[in-house]
Amino acid sequence: MNLILFGPPAAGKGTQAKKLTAERGYVQLSTGDMLRAARKSGSELGARVAAIMDAGSLVSDEIVIELIEDALSAHKGAPGFIFDGFPRTVAQAEALDAMLAKHGQQIDRVVRLEVDSQQLMDRIAKRFAEEGRADDNPEAYKVRLDAYFAQTAPLVPYYEAQGKIRSVDGMADVSAVSASIASALA
C-alpha cells in the first residue's frame, strides 16, 4: 500500500504518518523532514534550501524528486510508503508516478485531510509558540498556505482523475482522524 497524506501545512499529516508507521510498518517519506535533516547536518544542500524554506516557499522540484528517488531505492521491499508533504506540484506527482512504475509500484490512495483555515491558523500559532520553527511565523505561514493553494491544490483534480482521493475530516481528534484514515485505506 502506497499512500499520500495530502493537505495544507498543519493539517496533521506528520502526526498521522507516524501513527501509520507505528501500526503498519509503512515507511514515512517526508521531504520536509529530509530537508530539515539536511540543514541540521550542515550539508551543501541544506545551505542551499535554508532561505527558501524559512520564507515559506517551495524548493525546486528537482531537489525533492531526487530526495524521494534516493529514499525509494534505500527502502526497497518496504510494506508500503506514506508520502507526507510530497508531491506538492503536478510535476512532482508525475515524477512520483514514473519513479514508482520503475519499481513496479503505484500510488494506491490519496488521503486528503480537510481542515478549515481558522483552525490551521490556530494550530500553527500554537506550534510556533511551542517549537519556534522559523517557517511557522505568521508571515512565512501565509506564504506556505498561498503556495499550497496555488501549486499543490491542483493535485486534487490530478488524483481525482485517477479515482484515488478519499477525503477525511481532519478537524476531529487525532484518534478519530486515524479511524477515518483506516476506513479510507480499507
Ligand code: AMP
Ligand atoms: P513541510 O514540513 O512539509 O511543511 O515542509 C517544510 C518546507 O520544506 C516547505 O515549506 C518547503 O520549503 C520545503 N518542502 C518540503 N517538501 C517540499 C516539496 N515536496 N516541494 C517543495 N518544497 C518542499
